[in-house]
Amino acid sequence: MTFKQWFHRLGSPPHVYAFAERLTPWFAWSAALLIAYGAFAGLVLAPPDYQQGEDYRIIYVHAPTAWMSLMVYSTMAVAAAIGLIWRMKIAHAAAASCAPIGASFTLVALVTGSLWGQRMWGTYWEWDPRLTSELILFFLYLGYMGLRSAMDDMQRADRASAVLAVVGIVNVPIIHYSVTWWNSLHQAPSVMQLARPTMPASMLVPLLIMLLGFTLLFAALLLVRLRAEILTRERSASWIREAVSP
Amino acid sequence: MSERRLEAVDLHLWRGDRHVLRGLEFSLGGSECLQVTGSNGSGKTSLLRTLCGLMWPEQGRVLWGGSDIRRDMPAFHTDLAYIGHEPPLKADLTPRENLLYWAGIRRRLTGDEANDALSRVGAAAWGDRPVRTLSAGQKRRVALAGLMLLAAPLWLLDEPTTNLDAEGQQLVSSLIREQLARGGLVVAAVHHELTLAGSALRRLELAGG
Amino acid sequence: MGDAVISTAVNVRPPLSSPLEAARLMLARDIRLALRKRGQIIQPLVFFAIVTTLFPLGISPELSRLRDVAPGVLWVAALLSSLLALEFLFRDDAHDGTLEQHVLSGQSLAWLMFAKTAAHWLLTGLPLAVMAPLAGLSLGVPAASLGGIVFSVALGSIALSLIGAIGAALTLTVKRSGALLSLLTLPLSMPVLIFGARATELAIKGAPYGPPLYLLGALAVLGVTLAPLAAAAAVRISLE
Numbered sequence: 012m013t014f015k016q017w018f019h020r021l022g023s024p025p026h027v028y029a030f031a032e033r034l035t036p037w038f039a040w041s042a043a044l045l046i047a048y049g050a051f052a053g054l055v056l057a058p059p060d061y062q063q064g065e066d067y068r069i070i071y072v073h074a075p076t077a078w079m080s081l082m083v084y085s086t087m088a089v090a091a092a093i094g095l096i097w098r099m100k101i102a103h104a105a106a107a108s109c110a111p112i113g114a115s116f117t118l119v120a121l122v123t124g125s126l127w128g129q130r131m132w133g134t135y136w137e138w139d140p141r142l143t144s145e146l147i148l149f150f151l152y153l154g155y156m157g158l159r160s161a162m163d164d165m166q167r168a169d170r171a172s173a174v175l176a177v178v179g180i181v182n183v184p185i186i187h188y189s190v191t192w193w194n195s196l197h198q199a200p201s202v203m204q205l206a207r208p209t210m211p212a213s214m215l216v217p218l219l220i221m222l223l224g225f226t227l228l229f230a231a232l233l234l235v236r237l238r239a240e241i242l243t244r245e246r247s248a249s250w251i252r253e254a255v256s257p
Numbered sequence: 258m259s260e261r262r263l264e265a266v267d268l269h270l271w272r273g274d275r276h277v278l279r280g281l282e283f284s285l286g287g288s289e290c291l292q293v294t295g296s297n298g299s300g301k302t303s304l305l306r307t308l309c310g311l312m313w314p315e316q317g318r319v320l321w322g323g324s325d326i327r328r329d330m331p332a333f334h335t336d337l338a339y340i341g342h343e344p345p346l347k348a349d350l351t352p353r354e355n356l357l358y359w360a361g362i363r364r365r366l367t368g369d370e371a372n373d374a375l376s377r378v379g380a381a382a383w384g385d386r387p388v389r390t391l392s393a394g395q396k397r398r399v400a401l402a403g404l405m406l407l408a409a410p411l412w413l414l415d416e417p418t419t420n421l422d423a424e425g426q427q428l429v430s431s432l433i434r435e436q437l438a439r440g441g442l443v444v445a446a447v448h449h450e451l452t453l454a455g456s457a458l459r460r461l462e463l464a465g466g
Numbered sequence: 467m468g469d470a471v472i473s474t475a476v477n478v479r480p481p482l483s484s485p486l487e488a489a490r491l492m493l494a495r496d497i498r499l500a501l502r503k504r505g506q507i508i509q510p511l512v513f514f515a516i517v518t519t520l521f522p523l524g525i526s527p528e529l530s531r532l533r534d535v536a537p538g539v540l541w542v543a544a545l546l547s548s549l550l551a552l553e554f555l556f557r558d559d560a561h562d563g564t565l566e567q568h569v570l571s572g573q574s575l576a577w578l579m580f581a582k583t584a585a586h587w588l589l590t591g592l593p594l595a596v597m598a599p600l601a602g603l604s605l606g607v608p609a610a611s612l613g614g615i616v617f618s619v620a621l622g623s624i625a626l627s628l629i630g631a632i633g634a635a636l637t638l639t640v641k642r643s644g645a646l647l648s649l650l651t652l653p654l655s656m657p658v659l660i661f662g663a664r665a666t667e668l669a670i671k672g673a674p675y676g677p678p679l680y681l682l683g684a685l686a687v688l689g690v691t692l693a694p695l696a697a698a699a700a701v702r703i704s705l706e
Binding site for chain 1: 632636637639640643646649650652653654656657660661664681685688692696699700703704706
């Protein structure tokens with residue numbers, strides 16, 4: 012298959028639908044396995060931290076979800092940009108599918124971060140730069156989803172939210188920088204030391220496994236949502252009947 | 258002078274789930290007028306807006322002077338004058354102020370030229386009252402004055418005779434005739450036949466969407 | 467007879483307006499329109515005054531306490547007030563069809579959007595920068611800091627106008643878009659709030675407030691370069 016054919020297939024909803032249907036189980040099962048093993052390794056096998064004892068183990072959920080929340084937003088912005096520039100509807104469908112997944116990851120990151128903070132500092136919330144940036148990212152997701160739902164015309168919703176996603180991704184580093192700057196001015200409580208170069212392998216490996224597992228989970232969820240999006244968008248097309256009949 | 262020609266090639270347009278334009282094609286040359294008719298909702302406005310480049314067709318192309326309008330939209334737009342359903346006027350400005358602005362952002366314009374245009378459409382008497390105070394027909398006349406001032410070879414008009422009395426409709430016809438005499442092109446979406454005796458009038462009927 | 471034919475031929479067309487001329491016309495028009503509908507400019511300022519009054523009522527009449535929260539109060543009020551003012555940036559033009567004439571004018575839409583936002587800033591941001599020191603005085607800030615307050619609000623409101631223009635353009639077709647516009651614009655405006663409030667805080671303390679002011683300037687420059695492009699894209703999308 013030439014590149015041109017492959018590219019055309021990528022933009023064709025029936026092909027993507029079938030492709031997604033075949034791939035989902037692969038991603039889902041490998042995600043399940045990796046997360047199960049990573050959780051076991053992190054919660055049971057890894058040694059307790061000398062500072063935080065057992066409390067640090069929430070990092071095995073918090074760190075991957077925080078990382079994913081940003082990764083999903085970037086994916087969403089890239090897909091939206093592709094849809095905007097090359098007018099590919101499937102790219103817009105992909106961006107729309109990313110948003111609720113990313114928002115959920117962000118919410119989990121916030122909740123686990125809050126719980127972790129409660130153990131570390133005794134309060135359920137502190138305005139540390141990580142949590143604050145994560146909260147603002149959550150608002151960005153909500154804004155994206157809000158703009159989409161406010162528009163009846165699907166095409167306009169796609170394109171307007173695509174502009175918003177691109178503007179958002181440009182702003183994310185700015186927001187992160189300004190929040191870090193703000194936090195450093197006022198002697199705020201200790202920042203969560205997530206990036207520890209001296210993390211021993213027995214702690215680090217489960218973390219990486221969880222990260223990979225969550226990435227695959229995102230892929231699986233994305234494909235499931237994408238199929239649902241395609242069904243909604245193409246509901247009047249003729250190929251749908253064949254595709255969904257048992 | 259490059260030949261002025263407006264072409265639609267295999268235009269397909271969807272509005273939501275409705276397939277509004279299905280493989281529409283036409284070719285319009287200088288000194289020709291295309292009259293687009295069709296019932297409400299048949300896609301007249303959508304067609305005009307697609308020809309303007311405000312909407313992009315899912316399939317097909319619009320060509321001006323042989324090249325796709327998407328290649329150089331700003332240049333295409335300087336050759337184009339579009340008036341939609343509502344005359345594009347600010348209610349709080351006077352007709353003169355509106356014209357000086359509307360045409361002025363496109364081309365160099367003197368106050369005298371604006372005055373001449375207003376006189377031509379019979380608006381000289383009320384050229385200095387806020388547009389808010391004018392009737393629908395008067396606003397439409399001011400819009401026609403703007404059309405002249407834009408000095409564009411291609412006119413895209415959406416129901417240009419709305420709200421105009423018999424004299425106003427004559428005005429529209431004579432303006433179109435003059436435009437065609439200059440070698441310009443006119444595409445007009447109308448409900449009633451245009452009276453252009455002896456001019457090259459092409460017809461396009463849009464079926465319901 | 468030959469002359470008449472040539473002059474009416476479609477070949478001979480009047481010279482096009484330069485971008486500068488178009489921007490000048492846009493600025494003049496928007497200012498003229500705003501002056502004829504003065505309520506649109508005055509209401510956000512009144513809103514700003516009322517909001518800054520809410521805080522003393524909600525916190526304490528003691529100026530010493532208010533002085534501590536003054537930077538935050540001033541900037542939150544400024545942010546909310548500029549959100550209100552965004553309502554009239556595009557709404558009227560979208561309703562009466564003049565906005566699409568801008569798209570069809572042949573001028574760069576991003577440039578026209580920049581000119582429009584500049585006019586909007588002159589009509590809303592600048593007056594806000596003039597009112598802010600007055601509100602500051604009511605919150606107990608020292609007179610020496612008023613200059614710093616004016617500069618920081620003037621500079622910050624440039625970025626706020628530009629960011630807000632994007633949100634306003636995106637929500638053009640949404641009815642009753644106030645809450646959605648806030649949801650879109652406020653997170654993007656948070657860096658402006660952070661730097662602006664810091665500059666104001668330093669000015670109140672009598673310390674040099676250059677660094678945050680430079681950062682505000684950087685945001686303004688970034689906004690000037692990129693925001694009109696996004697706003698133009700959003701306007702086109704809303705008109706499709």
